[in-house]
Amino acid sequence: MRAWTxxxxxxxxxxxxxxxxxxxxxxxxxxTVVVSREAPVYRVTVPLAVYQGTVREDLGDLRVFNxxxxxxxxxxxxxxxxxxxxxxxxxxxxxxYASLDAGGTREAADSRAYTFDLGAHVPASxxxxxxxxxxxxxxxxxxxxxxxxxxxxxRTIAEVYRIVTPDGERSNAPAMVNEARDxxxxxxxxxxGDLLGTPPRLxxxxxxxxxxxxxxxxxxxxxxxxxxxxxxxxxxxxQVSANADVVAATVDAAExxxxxxxxxxxPAAFPWMRAVLWGVLILAALLLGxxxxxxxxxxxx
Numbered sequence: 513m514r515a516w517t518x519x520x521x522x523x524x525x526x527x528x529x530x531x532x533x534x535x536x537x538x539x540x541x542x543x544t545v546v547v548s549r550e551a552p553v554y555r556v557t558v559p560l561a562v563y564q565g566t567v568r569e570d571l572g573d574l575r576v577f578n579x580x581x582x583x584x585x586x587x588x589x590x591x592x593x594x595x596x597x598x599x600x601x602x603x604x605x606x607x608x609y610a611s612l613d614a615g616g617t618r619e620a621a622d623s624r625a626y627t628f629d630l631g632a633h634v635p636a637s638x639x640x641x642x643x644x645x646x647x648x649x650x651x652x653x654x655x656x657x658x659x660x661x662x663x664x665x666x667r668t669i670a671e672v673y674r675i676v677t678p679d680g681e682r683s684n685a686p687a688m689v690n691e692a693r694d695x696x697x698x699x700x701x702x703x704x705g706d707l708l709g710t711p712p713r714l715x716x717x718x719x720x721x722x723x724x725x726x727x728x729x730x731x732x733x734x735x736x737x738x739x740x741x742x743x744x745x746x747x748x749x750x751q752v753s754a755n756a757d758v759v760a761a762t763v764d765a766a767e768x769x770x771x772x773x774x775x776x777x778x779p780a781a782f783p784w785m786r787a788v789l790w791g792v793l794i795l796a797a798l799l800l801g802x803x804x805x806x807x808x809x810x811x812x813x
Contacts, residue, residue, distance in 0.1 A: 534745075536577050540738030540774040541565050543763035545576070551727060551759035553752060556735060558588075558721045560612065561766045563632040565738040567775050569658075569693045571721060572744035574737045578729035585726045585747040591719035593637040593691060609638065609717040616699065616711040625700040628714040633658075633693045638686040638717035639668065641699060646676040650704030654687070656694035664698055686717055724749050724758065735763055738775045 536542060545556060558571065567573045576586045591607065612634055616626030639654050651671050655664040670687035697714055723735065726749070 534742055535581055536734060536736050537770040538739050538741055539736035539769050540772055541766045542734045542736040542769045543766050545733040545735055545761050545763055547761045551757050553726055553756045553758045554761045555722055555724045555758050556761050556763060562737045563634045567740055569633045573739040573742040576725040577734045577736055579731055580729050582729055584728040587724050587746050587749040588721050590721045607719055610720050611715055611717045613713050613715040615713055626711055628697040630695050633695050634718040635691050635693050636716035636718050637691045639689055640686040640715045641672045642713040642715060643674040644710035644712055646674055649673040651702045653700045653702055655698040656692050657696050658694050660696055667692060724753055736769055740777050
């Protein structure tokens with residue numbers, strides 16, 4: 513019976529699917545990491561394309577691979593802005609914001625409301641509205657939602673203006689919001705003009721996450737992203753980052769790896785191999801039970 517144990521464990525391990533490791537081709541796209549010099553640890557700012565191309569809002573379908581196609585240890589760090597703080601307080605730390613703007617579409621059922629599709633799930637912590645006309649003032653309600661069918665959640669109510677003076681234009685500061693990774697946004701005018709001309713543009717600001725990874729194997733390294741089959745695979749590199757030479761790196765333009773189909777769930781094919789392996793396992797268990805029964809009867813005889 514002991515001789516059967518390793519074989520049974522190996523069969524169960526393969527049948528559970530853990531024997532298959534992810535490769536770059538399991539991800540839709542990738543970016544080559546560009547380094548200025550060799551180092552044990554590199555840090556890359558997550559570009560907008562990753563927020564546009566990942567499936568998971570937590571960036572869990574992101575990996576770093578070396579030139580041999582092997583995944584290397586990595587960690588993600590996210591900036592956590594003070595909730596509902598003023599823009600002045602939030603700007604005191606040395607924080608670099610990135611911005612993403614989108615054009616609005618007037619709602620058919622409400623002429624004072626506009627919807628916006630960011631096409632990405634960036635961690636927005638500041639929002640602003642670019643008014644199409646000078647000398648404008650509006651009080652607006654800003655809402656967002658994760659999908660196009662979810663319920664709208666109010667993020668802030670703010671006053672926006674655009675004043676033209678002899679010295680140039682003056683406008684309001686961005687409004688702070690509790691971090692939201694929603695793709696769809698809505699602005700409804702509560703007080704002010706109807707904006708019957710050109711629709712406004714929504715500008716969301718966010719602090720990109722950073723990817724820190726170990727330079728295992730040979731480069732160039734590839735930042736891969738966009739996979740329905742990938743689960744979060746981070747490693748805690750806190751101690752490593754604190755005691756190692758961490759070099760900032762950049763990335764090249766996005767390239768196709770496995771293609772857009774990696775971001776889309778497909779109907780699961782019947783797992784013939786797993787079914788066969790489980791069948792063998794069950795038969796082996798029955799065989800062991802039969803052998804134990806025979807041995808028990810022989811002992812009683």
